[in-house]
Amino acid sequence: MTAPDEEHELRQRFLELKRHDQRRAPDFEKMWTARRPARSPWRSIVPAASLAAAAMLMMWCGAKTALTGASSPEAVAPAAAPAPVLGTASEAAPVAGETGAFDPAPLDFLLDVPGSAPRSARALGLDSNPLQGW
Amino acid sequence: MGISEDARSIEHELAALHPASFGWALACSGRDADVAEEVLQDVYFKVLDGRARFDRRSSLKTWLFGVIRMTAREHRRWSVLRVLRGGRADAEPSETIADGGRAPDSEAAARQRAEHIARALSRLAERQREVLHLVFYEDLSIAEAAEVMGVALGTARQHYERGKHALAALILEQGANG
Structure with a gap:
């Protein structure tokens, strides 16, 4: 099939598909004037729960870091341990x-x-x- | 032009574009008429409550088709959640159900040919299917199709060329198989 033939054939096929689809297109007026249904609670619950989980994880990680940092001797008394001399660490x-x-x-x-x-x-x-x- | 007048003019243009919009929504929803209707309804809600605003940087048609494409993607994502909640899976297209009545022979033949091309299209890659639909079905230029799809013109042209040959081959193959 040559290129123009190919394009012509495809246009014909798509035209048939278009006619077929247009017969079952819903009414515009009905859709345009339809009332918005109550928003599904899942649409807000899922992102909110994800955010809360992320925040809790960050808080937990932060608390863990703070606890380990506070218990280490460097954090409690940094001047107590002498700095190691180069080469004799x-x-x-x-x-x-x-x-x-x-x-x-x-x-x-x-x-x-x-x-x-x-x-x-x-x-x-x-x-x-x-x-x-x- | 006042706001209400502007809104009314957009309403008129959307009404004129409605059959084409439904066709594009079908293409973006795996040719499931119920999902396509849901998608289009959501698009109109977005236009009505200002979540989708036409800023006249492109033609209304390319802008609207871009919104439909994005909304269909959102629906696909939410359908996964719907499945997890035990709802409808959107897995079985309602195409055959919608046209279930007895049709005259010519209409049945036309429907069969339409189903052939729909089946052949479904075997193409998504981008190829999209660009071919926009060019052949919606009569957009390749540049406009690229705008709707959010890709570069060269990319759209490549998908168009490859898709066109692949679709022609698939139609020939279907014809040979009867």
């Missing part, structure tokens, strides 16, 4: 809160270098040589 005695924060992953042992202290020991400040291993 691992030599500094671990602060009470830091040792508790170390949480080794199950596969952390794979990262250990043979001949050096295990990572868990380094994280606890037991590795005395900062140049060895890491």
